Amino acid sequence: MKKTINIKFTLVLLLIGFMIAVQYNSMENPKQRDTRDIWAIRQELAEEKKLHSELLSEIRELDNTISSYRSLSDSSTGQAIKDTVDRLHQKAGTTDIEGPGIVIEVRPSAESIAYGIPITSISSDLLTRFVNDVNRFKGINMEIDGKRYNVMSSIRVINGSTSVNGLNVSTPPFKIKIISQTMSDSEKLYNYLLASSIHDDFYLDNLILDIKPPEKDIVISGWSEKFENLYLNELPKGD
Amino acid sequence: MWLPLLGLIFGVSLGLLSDIQIPQVYSNYLSIAVLAALDTLFGGIRAHLQHIYDDKVFISGFFFNIVLAACLAFLGVHLGVDLYLAAVFAFGVRLFQNIAVIRRILLAKWSDRGKNSQGESS
Numbered sequence: 001m002k003k004t005i006n007i008k009f010t011l012v013l014l015l016i017g018f019m020i021a022v023q024y025n026s027m028e029n030p031k032q033r034d035t036r037d038i039w040a041i042r043q044e045l046a047e048e049k050k051l052h053s054e055l056l057s058e059i060r061e062l063d064n065t066i067s068s069y070r071s072l073s074d075s076s077t078g079q080a081i082k083d084t085v086d087r088l089h090q091k092a093g094t095t096d097i098e099g100p101g102i103v104i105e106v107r108p109s110a111e112s113i114a115y116g117i118p119i120t121s122i123s124s125d126l127l128t129r130f131v132n133d134v135n136r137f138k139g140i141n142m143e144i145d146g147k148r149y150n151v152m153s154s155i156r157v158i159n160g161s162t163s164v165n166g167l168n169v170s171t172p173p174f175k176i177k178i179i180s181q182t183m184s185d186s187e188k189l190y191n192y193l194l195a196s197s198i199h200d201d202f203y204l205d206n207l208i209l210d211i212k213p214p215e216k217d218i219v220i221s222g223w224s225e226k227f228e229n230l231y232l233n234e235l236p237k238g239d
Numbered sequence: 240m241w242l243p244l245l246g247l248i249f250g251v252s253l254g255l256l257s258d259i260q261i262p263q264v265y266s267n268y269l270s271i272a273v274l275a276a277l278d279t280l281f282g283g284i285r286a287h288l289q290h291i292y293d294d295k296v297f298i299s300g301f302f303f304n305i306v307l308a309a310c311l312a313f314l315g316v317h318l319g320v321d322l323y324l325a326a327v328f329a330f331g332v333r334l335f336q337n338i339a340v341i342r343r344i345l346l347a348k349w350s351d352r353g354k355n356s357q358g359e360s361s
Binding site for chain 1: 242243245246247248249250251252254255258259260261263266273276277279280283284287292301
């Protein structure tokens with residue numbers, strides 16, 4: 001008799017313990033309360049949707065590559081791979097590129113010249129800020145004072161002077177070239193930069209941005225250094 | 240004595256390890272179900288100590304109380320009245336009463352045992 005009571009109590013206690021643990025789990029998570037309002041959530045949703053559409057377009061592009069591989073006969077597979085490599089090189093910014101874009105000249109401000117304030121190199125913070133501001137626009141290629149800026153590039157201070165890709169940026173005036181996908185993208189970027197508050201930041205450093213109207217053919221040079229690949233290795237032939 | 244404790248520990252660890260979470264909306268139901276279960280458990284212990292324990296009453300009370308409490312909470316949500324508070328109040332009061340009775344019985348047993356051992360020694 002006592003044994004059956006014990007078993008029943010055990011089962012009931014097991015159930016109670018389980019329920020308490022589940023309740024504890026549910027109360028603990030999430031640890032932080034979600035305090036976003038509807039607009040913050042909408043904004044996040046919009047960002048996610050943007051990411052979604054970007055991923056979709058990337059998938060579409062890769063699908064195209066696959067179908068082009070499939071449609072080609074064996075003899076021209078080499079050509080297809082070569083095309084892909086060329087396209088990847090272009091994407092990585094190793095090739096010279098020509099297209100519609102804008103030229104921006106960074107010059108010392110008229111006041112600083114009038115007052116005879118010594119012209120110093122542009123600060124790395126300001127240059128980074130400018131690059132971040134411009135990078136709102138997708139699909140752009142940039143060259144800062146003749147140095148190609150891509151995802152591998154770095155803006156740093158080396159021995160007191162600002163450098164891009166390890167090469168010094170000359171003291172102003174120097175030119176920044178930005179190439180967009182289409183002429184209308186260039187115009188958008190031009191209009192955005194004209195109205196941007198980045199001018200104030202430059203002016204505080206006694207510099208002004210002289211933004212030239214969009215042009216059809218602007219050439220920027222490719223990434224001059226060699227890529228170091230630390231992760232991928234070539235397989236021995238025959239494997 | 241140890242078997243029920245082991246059951247409790249096993250249940251808690253099972254719940255924590257399985258990492259099951261219920262939506263925030265249903266947490267009210269679960270909390271009230273836990274309360275109902277605890278009430279039945281202490282009622283069972285009390286009945287066992289008073290020698291009036293019945294298997295059928297215990298098991299049926301356990302499930303019936305849980306379901307009733309959940310139903311009350313559900314009704315409360317749909318009527319816009321916090322009816323689950325009524326269940327919390329009722330179960331809370333009963334819980335305290337049951338624990339008080341258990342305490343009295345245990346105290347009485349303990350003092351009886353003390354008296355007996357005194358009587359035997361003298």
